[in-house]
Amino acid sequence: MAASRELLLTLASILVGLAAGALVLAAGGADPLKGIYVLLTSFTYYPEILLVGASITMLTGLAFAIPLRVGFFNIGGEGQLYAGAIVSLMVSLVAPYTPFPGLLAGFTAGAILGFIAGFLRVRLGVNEVLSTIMLNWAIYWTSTYLVIDVLADPIYPHLTRQVPEAARIPWIPSSLLGPLSEVLPGGVPIIPFISIAVALAAWAAMYLTVPGLRYRFVGANEYAALSRGVNVDYVKLASMTVAGGLSGLAGALLILGYSYRVDTGLSGLAGYGFEGIGAALIGRNHPLGIIAASVFLGELAAGSERIQVEANVPAELAEVVSGAIIFVLAALSGLKYVAPRLLGVKSEG
Amino acid sequence: MGLQQNRLLLAVALVVVIVVALAAVYMMGRGEGGEEVGGAEEAREAPQEATPTATIEEREEKEGAEAEGPGGEKVKVLVLFDVGGRGDLSFNDMAALGADRAAEELGVEVVYQTPKSLDVMVSVLDAASRSGDYDLIVLVGFLWLEPVEKVAPKYPQQKYALIDAATSKVYDNVACYVFREQEVASLVGIIAADIAKNIAEKTGEEAKAGAVAGMNIPPLWKFHIGYLYGVQYYNRVMGTNIDMVWVYTGRFDDPTLGKTYTEQMLQEGVRVFYGVAGLTHVGMFNAVKEAASRGVLAFSIGQDASQEWYDPYTIIISGLKRVDVAVYTAIKDVVEGKFSGGIISLGLKEGGLGLSDEEMIRYFAEIAAEQGRLPQGMTPDDVVRVVLEKRKEWISDDAWRLVKELEERIIKGEITFVTPMSQDEYQKIVEELERGNLEVAVKKG
Numbered sequence: 001m002a003a004s005r006e007l008l009l010t011l012a013s014i015l016v017g018l019a020a021g022a023l024v025l026a027a028g029g030a031d032p033l034k035g036i037y038v039l040l041t042s043f044t045y046y047p048e049i050l051l052v053g054a055s056i057t058m059l060t061g062l063a064f065a066i067p068l069r070v071g072f073f074n075i076g077g078e079g080q081l082y083a084g085a086i087v088s089l090m091v092s093l094v095a096p097y098t099p100f101p102g103l104l105a106g107f108t109a110g111a112i113l114g115f116i117a118g119f120l121r122v123r124l125g126v127n128e129v130l131s132t133i134m135l136n137w138a139i140y141w142t143s144t145y146l147v148i149d150v151l152a153d154p155i156y157p158h159l160t161r162q163v164p165e166a167a168r169i170p171w172i173p174s175s176l177l178g179p180l181s182e183v184l185p186g187g188v189p190i191i192p193f194i195s196i197a198v199a200l201a202a203w204a205a206m207y208l209t210v211p212g213l214r215y216r217f218v219g220a221n222e223y224a225a226l227s228r229g230v231n232v233d234y235v236k237l238a239s240m241t242v243a244g245g246l247s248g249l250a251g252a253l254l255i256l257g258y259s260y261r262v263d264t265g266l267s268g269l270a271g272y273g274f275e276g277i278g279a280a281l282i283g284r285n286h287p288l289g290i291i292a293a294s295v296f297l298g299e300l301a302a303g304s305e306r307i308q309v310e311a312n313v314p315a316e317l318a319e320v321v322s323g324a325i326i327f328v329l330a331a332l333s334g335l336k337y338v339a340p341r342l343l344g345v346k347s348e349g
Numbered sequence: 350m351g352l353q354q355n356r357l358l359l360a361v362a363l364v365v366v367i368v369v370a371l372a373a374v375y376m377m378g379r380g381e382g383g384e385e386v387g388g389a390e391e392a393r394e395a396p397q398e399a400t401p402t403a404t405i406e407e408r409e410e411k412e413g414a415e416a417e418g419p420g421g422e423k424v425k426v427l428v429l430f431d432v433g434g435r436g437d438l439s440f441n442d443m444a445a446l447g448a449d450r451a452a453e454e455l456g457v458e459v460v461y462q463t464p465k466s467l468d469v470m471v472s473v474l475d476a477a478s479r480s481g482d483y484d485l486i487v488l489v490g491f492l493w494l495e496p497v498e499k500v501a502p503k504y505p506q507q508k509y510a511l512i513d514a515a516t517s518k519v520y521d522n523v524a525c526y527v528f529r530e531q532e533v534a535s536l537v538g539i540i541a542a543d544i545a546k547n548i549a550e551k552t553g554e555e556a557k558a559g560a561v562a563g564m565n566i567p568p569l570w571k572f573h574i575g576y577l578y579g580v581q582y583y584n585r586v587m588g589t590n591i592d593m594v595w596v597y598t599g600r601f602d603d604p605t606l607g608k609t610y611t612e613q614m615l616q617e618g619v620r621v622f623y624g625v626a627g628l629t630h631v632g633m634f635n636a637v638k639e640a641a642s643r644g645v646l647a648f649s650i651g652q653d654a655s656q657e658w659y660d661p662y663t664i665i666i667s668g669l670k671r672v673d674v675a676v677y678t679a680i681k682d683v684v685e686g687k688f689s690g691g692i693i694s695l696g697l698k699e700g701g702l703g704l705s706d707e708e709m710i711r712y713f714a715e716i717a718a719e720q721g722r723l724p725q726g727m728t729p730d731d732v733v734r735v736v737l738e739k740r741k742e743w744i745s746d747d748a749w750r751l752v753k754e755l756e757e758r759i760i761k762g763e764i765t766f767v768t769p770m771s772q773d774e775y776q777k778i779v780e781e782l783e784r785g786n787l788e789v790a791v792k793k794g
Contacts, residue, residue: 045480048472155517156495157566159467186475259468267432268468301465305473308462309427315434315463 006284013282013332014296017325024324028317038310039303039321046302047184052258054298055195056081059250060276061283061290062202063110063243067118067128068285069219070236076117076132077247078273079139080110084248085255085262085269086143089151089163092256096164099256106252107245113139114244118237128240136273140266147262160262169194169257191257196291198246203287215239247273281330300325424457424684427483428676429474431490434463438716439654440672444489444512446712447673451680459680470496478504485510485683487676497523508688510679512672521690524682526675529696530568531575531766531790532759533668534623536697536704536752537650538579540666541621542591543748546583548620548646556646559594559619561610561633563601563626570775571768572625572652577782578766578790579755585787586751593783594619598629607632615640615647623650623668637663648743655705658714658723661735665743667705674701698760704752710736765792 021039022032043050060077067074084106091105113135120126151160172188174181206212217225218235226232250272255261259268279297283289304318313321428448430441445461452459464473474496477486486507488497491514498516501509501523508522515525541558549556558580562569573595580593594614598606607629611622615636622637624630630652637649638660651657651667675695682688695701714729723732758764767790769775781789 045476046469046472049469157564158492159495185479254468263467265432265467267466270466305462305464305469309460309477312460314461315430315465316436319465 006289009332010282010284010289013329016332017328020328021321021325024317024321025311025313028313028320030311030313030317035307035311035313035321038307039325040299042302042306043299044183045306048186048189048258049302049305050295050298051189051192052254052298053301054294055189055192056250056254056272057275057279057294057297058195058199058291059246059253060273061279061294062199062276062287063114063247063250063273064277065280065283065285065287065290066202066243066246067236067239068280070215070239071219071222072118072121072236072240072243073129074114074117074132074240074243075129075277076113076135076244076273077276078270079132079136080113080244080247081251081254081273082136082139082143082266082269083109083113084251086146086151086251087248088252089160089255089262090146092163092167093151093161096167099167099169102163102167102256103249103252106255107249110248110251111241111245113248115237115241117244118240121240122233122237143262143266143269144264147266148264151262152264153261158264163256163260167256168260169253189257191253194253194257195250198249199287199291202246206287211235211238247276250276275326278326278330281333282326284333297326424455424484424680425482426451426457426459426485426487426680426683427477428459428461428487429470429477429489429493430461430463431492432464432467432470435461436720438656438713438720438722440490440513442713442716443654443670443672444487444676447671447676448487448680450673451677451684455681455684457680457684467492471499474500475503478507481507484508485680485688487679488512489672489676490514508683510676510683512675512679513670515692519691523690524679524688525692526679526701527692527694528670528675528701529694529766530571530670530702531578531768532696533670533702533704534572534575534625535579535582535755535759535766537623537652537666537668538576538581538593539583539751539755540579540704540744540748541576541623541650542580542583542587542589542593543745543751544621544648544665544743545591546587546589547743547745548648552646555592555618556620557592557594557618558621558623559614560596560623561607561614561626561630562595562597563629564599565597567769569597569625571766574769574775574778574782574790575766576623577779578787581782581785581787582755583748583751585785587747598626600629601627603629604632604635608636611636612640615645620645620647621650622647623652624656625652631659634659634664648739651705655709655713657705657710657736658717658729658732660724661727661732662739665736665739667709669703669705669709671695671701671703674699696759697756698762707733707737766790767792 018036022036025032025035060081063077063080064074087109088102088106092102095101117128117131117135120131121128147160153159153161169190172190174185174187177184177188206215214225214230215235217230218232222232251269254269262268275297279290279293282296283293300322304322307313307318308315426448428444430444433441435441435445448459451457462473464470470493474486477483478500487510489512493511494514494516497509497511501520505522509524511523511525513527515527516523545556545558560576562572577593577595580591583589584591594617596610596614598610600606607626611633614622622633624633634649637647640647641663647663649664651664653670655667655669657664657667697703711729711733714723714732717723718729767778769778778789
């Protein structure tokens with residue numbers, strides 16, 4: 001019952017969000033119907049952008065959603081992703097044999113950052129919003145330094161050196177895709193499958209295991225959990241650490257599975273961490289919802305490239321349109337909590 | 350409970366329907382003047398039908414084959430900006446200027462795209478090449494160098510024009526448009542030397558010409574050699590002894606650094622500053638502006654786009670790198686069937702370089718005005734007026750005569766500058782030039 005209602009509500013919010021996007025397009029002087037159509041169908045033109053964008057946002061979305069349930073706002077997904085990306089790149093340059101050391105190192109780097117913020121909150125009461133935002137900047141500048149001064153490519157000074165062939169996560173070549181090879185001539189990256197597996201594992205861990213039960217218990221009522229002997233601080237710290245690790249893993253997947261290098265402005269990494277917050281809100285903080293939401297966001301990313309050419313929309317307006325859609329969608333997710341009270345329906349808790 | 354839930358659902362559904370309906374009505378009103386109430390279907394189809402007819406009409410008007418691609422259709426060009434995109438008042442805006450001109454004069458269809466990040470550049474370029482929709486893909490800026498080297502070999506039928514960068518290998522389908530920067534820098538050098546001389550005469554103190562440069566990399570060597578050549582050319586002809594101070598800041602994106610270096614140079618007696626450091630030399634502009642407000646006589650010179658609008662009182666001229674000409678030429682070559690892969694260098698002769706004139710100053714002042722970035726209380730007309738007044742006051746007729754003379758000799762091919770291939774060669778040329786040996790910078794024969 002609750003699930004089908006959730007789904008309906010989400011679909012309704014998507015429609016309203018698209019209507020908002022259409023209004024922005026119309027206000028900007030573009031053809032709104034065509035614009036929205038292009039925005040929703042560009043995956044056929046840019047399948048890679050959708051697949052890669054979705055797989056990264058999926059993980060940063062989980063990284064926001066997991067701590068949120070136990071009352072933590074992890075705004076540090078961005079920095080954790082940078083750390084994971086840079087560290088995995090460095091490891092792959094040192095050990096250019098398989099992608100695994102890079103993935104592990106990326107996860108660890110993010111997890112350490114998540115742990116720091118979690119530890120500061122649990123032990124010293126430092127607000128995690130502040131500490132994660134500050135850590136974002138610390139990591140941003142450290143990464144910029146490493147990219148420019150340590151990892152720079154001698155041939156292209158605005159880029160870092162590339163991940164060596166052997167350390168890359170391979171793509172499925174289009175020759176193995178059979179009938180799909182027409183649609184996907186460039187092949188398919190493997191990273192979306194990894195991300196989906198991680199999201200499903202997160203779901204399973206939450207709902208099918210004992211630690212997952214403790215975690216949900218703390219999320220439902222911290223004090224009840226405490227009185228029942230659950231180590232609340234430990235659960236919170238663990239959730240922040242795992243979340244940081246997932247963001248770090250996202251960065252590692254991006255570098256080892258798609259872009260293979262970083263640019264001096266970090267433009268290839270920027271934004272995924274914050275987009276994850278959107279994915280978590282739209283996906284109602286549920287791993288399965290986040291999978292769907294990040295696919296939708298990936299499509300918007302592909303669409304905001306394509307719409308520039310197909311509907312003559314300037315890049316800035318394209319950003320505003322997808323921003324408006326995400327904003328409305330995320331805001332309407334709050335409707336779940338507000339609307340029942342407005343209409344006099346008792347909260348279901 | 351069930352009833353209330355239904356009420357909630359109903360309410361949400363109602364809101365959605367209303368919003369969508371409102372949006373649809375609004376869009377249709379915009380689309381076709383609100384004539385048909387019949388349905389969205391018709392309204393949507395109408396413009397689609399109109400487009401082909403319009404194209405045919407235009408084609409008939411044109412009659413010639415000049416605007417038609419191989420298939421007899423209108424030539425279609427995709428312009429891919431670098432990640433910064435429009436509104437930079439420099440590189441990307443100039444590229445758009447050239448493409449707009451091509452659309453107007455050559456009757457080609459031009460579409461623009463700015464990729465969101467460096468990451469998606471390869472995907473974007475690959476998809477556009479694969480689609481086969483475009484007769485030419487124009488790639489603006491060196492950031493496209495790596496993506497085009499990856500993608501171009503896969504699509505030998507697709508033509509690319511890379512602006513201001515050259516691939517390390519020659520591809521038949523990639524035309525690289527590069528600039529002979531020494532030529533414009535040499536003209537700027539003459540102007541700078543002249544202003545320095547006039548300042549020295551006015552104040553009775555020594556005044557040097559200087560430049561704030563970005564990184565010590567081959568493209569900047571060309572500027573250095575040209576600029577130094579211009580200053581020494583002036584010294585030789587006019588019998589003066591103006592010094593030139595060239596400083597590498599090491600960064601293209603750090604205005605604070607540019608300002609610090611400029612302030613040091615001001616103390617050393619440099620009074621004319623040529624900025625070849627991208628964003629870094631905005632700091633140079635600021636430092637000169639502040640010095641001027643303290644009563645120090647000093648001027649700046651911009652590079653790439655016409656940058657006088659930033660502070661018309663102290664920025665007296667700009668060396669232009671006509672990205673617009675490069676883009677226009679690339680499109681024209683395709684329209685005329687003259688496209689060929691390899692490196693095409695543009696200089697004064699091709700109109701690819703030059704000094705900012707009234708028209709360019711005004712053009713960029715107008716874009717800046719649109720963005721609200723002009724100095725407080727100034728209009729584009731004010732900018733042009735102030736700059737021309739300042740030029741009249743501080744640049745002598747002798748300098749303009751020398752500029753013209755050197756320009757003619759370069760255009761005629763009497764003077765062709767060398768391009769150093771190594772740091773050693775570059776150092777040697779600079780040392781010789783400093784001794785007054787102008788011939789070392791010029792190719793023999």
